[in-house]
Amino acid sequence: MVADLSPFSPAHCPRLVVKVGSSLLVNEEGAIKRNWLVTLVEDIATAHRAGQQIAIVSSGAIALGARRLKLPKGGRACLEDAQAAAATGQIALSQIWADLLAAHGVIAAQILVTLDDLEDRRRYLNASATLDRLMGLKVIPVINENDSVATAEIRFGDNDRLAARVAQAAGAQGVILLSDVDGLYTDNPGRNPDAQLIERVDKVDAAIMAMADGGTASGMGSGGMTSKLEAARIANAAGSTLAIVSGLHENPLSRFITTGRGTVFVPEKAARARKAWLAGRLSVKGTVQIDSGAAKALADGKSLLPAGATGVSGTFQRGDVINVLGADGTVIARGLAEYDSAESALIAGKRSDALAEVLGYAPRSALIHRDHLVIL
Known part of the structure; x- marks a missing residue:
């Protein structure tokens, strides 16, 4: 052909x-x-x-x-x-x-x-x-x-x-x-x-x-x-x-x-x-690993919620570009962090109704909002 x-x-x-x-x-x-x-x-x-x-x-x-x-x-x-x-x-x-x-x-x-x-x-x-x-x-x-x-x-x-x-x-x-x-x-x-x-x-x-x-x-x-x-x-x-x-x-x-x-x-x-532009970036500040349920939610066009995160690595600030890793460690998405790395580590795996108690303030709902996330 x-x-x-x-x-x-x-x-x-x-x-x-x-x-x-x-x-x-x-x-x-x-x-x-x-x-x-x-x-x-x-x-x-x-x-x-x-x-x-x-x-x-x-x-x-x-x-x-x-x-x-x-x-x-x-x-x-x-x-x-x-x-x-x-x-x-x-x-x-x-x-x-x-x-x-x-x-x-x-x-x-x-x-x-x-x-x-x-x-x-x-x-x-x-x-x-x-x-x-x-x-x-x-x-x-x-x-x-x-x-x-x-x-x-x-x-x-x-x-x-x-x-x-x-x-x-x-x-x-x-x-x-x-x-x-x-x-x-x-x-x-x-x-x-x-x-x-x-x-x-x-x-x-x-x-x-x-x-x-x-x-x-x-x-x-x-x-x-x-x-x-x-x-x-x-x-x-x-x-x-x-x-x-x-x-x-x-x-x-x-x-x-x-x-x-x-x-x-x-x-x-x-x-x-x-x-x-996000998908084409070659440098990122950190990573968030997620479970299979969160991966499916991202594929369906949803935001990444803290409950689906299983681990956080790197040092990043709110607004920095980070990679999202699937359960097998493969990069599946990239987006702008809604929390810095320390806060992200604290709330990883936590349900939305528990975030305020963990952080001490009224939290944002997503680790990465769908409008600032691209599937790779």
Whole structure:
């Protein structure tokens, strides 16, 4: 069966995010694969002329900068080397994109973000407005993580998930992850020759996640199949269709249109904007574990009541984002806490009529209200 490409056509996908991995852009010597990149830009320019608004999430700054600075281990020997390589490589990377797009009469813009820029609600809305204005002006934004200042605490860690978050912020209907793999397989094809490519995924559940391999084929990038599946989950929660496609060929986008080879992740339905933002968050302050009865209530659209909680972990304040774990420890929902962690621990498992006595004041009825909760 050939994958359904209609979600990615300009007619069905007015806005598209294309992510390009490091191993596709930069060779083992740390130089840009310019001949290949020219063919990708041809594909992007063709879609742009057809009326599609496109944003590019481009890796490669660290690998490119490490070569220029002659740093060991591709610039990843230590955080300081990675930051210096990113600062040096990013200016060169942006210039290459700008020059190649300009050859087709297209203006490029650069946007660098850290995790906090899309996790903080106000900054997320600012980024969304900037993307919307640029793309409305027919400018192609070239986006990367700001690795020159990012640390472990404020990093996306891979551009797969960044691409999904950018799609969410831009209101894009589609995301294409160009990578050194051509999709999701039933097993690692490098180890199992009988592994089969999965062409369509309707829900990223535990069975799909179990097929992931955390490594990368090239060893150059930071994302593996696990990060791509997490990206698919984020994109689908916002109503965006995501595809994992091989970039190991010239004109990879037009090749995908011709052959349909890849894995397409189809959303069930789009969440409201605020809930999609919650679903896509990568950092949380704590967790609440619940019993099976509470899990069913959440699935039915109810709020999370203290009686259904069986445990609380982490340190969080009222209004912080927390995960909800099912009885087996799997994350099943995410929302904004109505109580801080200390209060949540005190009232976990308590009936609503006992809360005032435990807390010493008239309580709120829910640990997480349904209006501030999203099922994952």
